[in-house]
Amino acid sequence: MTITHIGILVADLESAREHWSRATGFPFSPISRYRPPNWSDHGSPEPHLHDARLTFCLGDNPSIEILEFVGTGTHSPGKGEGGHHLSFPPLADNEARRRELAAAGLGIDGEFRIDGRLVFQFAEAGPLDNVYTEWVEEHPGHPDVKDDLSPVDRLPDGTKALFDVALGGRREPSGIVEFGVRVHDLGKSVALWSRVIGRTFSSSVSSSSSVSSSVSSSVSQGPGAAVRLVPAGQPHERPGLFSVTMEVADLDATRARLLAAGVPLSLVPGVEVDAGFLNGLTLRFRGRPG
Ligand SMILES: [Fe+2]
Structure with a gap:
């Protein structure tokens, strides 16, 4: 399965939107809300209004969604800022997906229905290294406002436009090629991730900004952006989404753009935005091969 977007949870949507736009070089959509009236999650199992403020990066395939803290469950401040979920293309049968997730040992934490149809669900994050996976069905009633x-x-064709209608729905590729996930048990994580996202993983060596040496990791094969599972350097390091890698045509030009925009860079080889600027996530750039 290809990844359609990463979801990032933040305390202050306005400032995160501004920072991520400056760092990626892409505009983000005007802030909108996704308001299911009957959301249910582990924090509040009784169906209730879930009023999620969010914005999407104009760069697509995959895109970046930034969401603001809300509620007492899946999007609560207790989750902390940073990488929150990965989303996948709409499914024809979300109930079937739920059964597959259950067979893999994953429960559901966050869902709602429209006319009985399970149009949105998050698989619980805990077993999958603190990463929610978002599964949706196409439906005209998705509650965007x-x-x-x-x-x-x-x-004109009736589809929703979260971006300026003058763009006509046109979005260019984001250039995102990889999402990094910190894990505690690489073998266990590879087995579960490959089952949930339907991709095979291969051993790889990557440099890490948090340790000076290289670490062996495991990267998913297949179309679209990859998932790289990286063993935590320290036992206390929280598992979860921790990096986004974008390919650009000209790395030197990107560095110059970032410096001109006042974006703080990490003191590591290559071009990497300081995680403190991006809600705890690291944004790395690499030159496009060829
Ligand atoms: Fe999402």
Whole structure:
């Protein structure tokens, strides 16, 4: 399965949107809300209104979604800032996916239905190294509204436009080629990740900004952005999504752009935005091969 977006949870959506835009070089959508009236999660199992403010990166395949803390469960401040979920293309049958997740040992934490149809669910994050996976069904009733609660704009064909309608739905590739996930038990994580996302993993060696030496990791094969599972350097390091890697045509030009935009860079070889600027996530750039 290809990854359609990474979800990042933050305390202050406005400042995160501004920082991520400066760091990636892409505009982000006007802030909108996703408001299921009957959301249920482990924090509040009784169906209730879930009012999630969010913004998407104009760069796509995959994109970046930034979400603001809300509620007492899946999006609560207790989750902390940083990488939150990975999302996948819409499914024809979300109930079937749920059965497959259950067979892999993953329960559900966060869901809602429209007319009985399971249009949205998160598989629980804990077993998958603190990463939620987001599974959706295509449905015209997905509850998107503008930040002021007015209806979202529509393109001439009726599809929702979270970005300026003048763009006509056109979005360029983000250049994101990899998401890094810190794990505690590489063998166990490889087995579960490959089962959940349907990709094979191969051993790899990657340099890490948190340790001076190289570490062996495991990277998913197949189309679209990869998932790289990286063993935690220290037992206390929290598992989870910790890095995004983007390919760019000209690495020197990217470095110059970042410096001109006042984006703080890490003191490591290569071009890497300091995690403190991006809600705890590291954004790495690498030159496009060829
Ligand atoms: Fe999402």
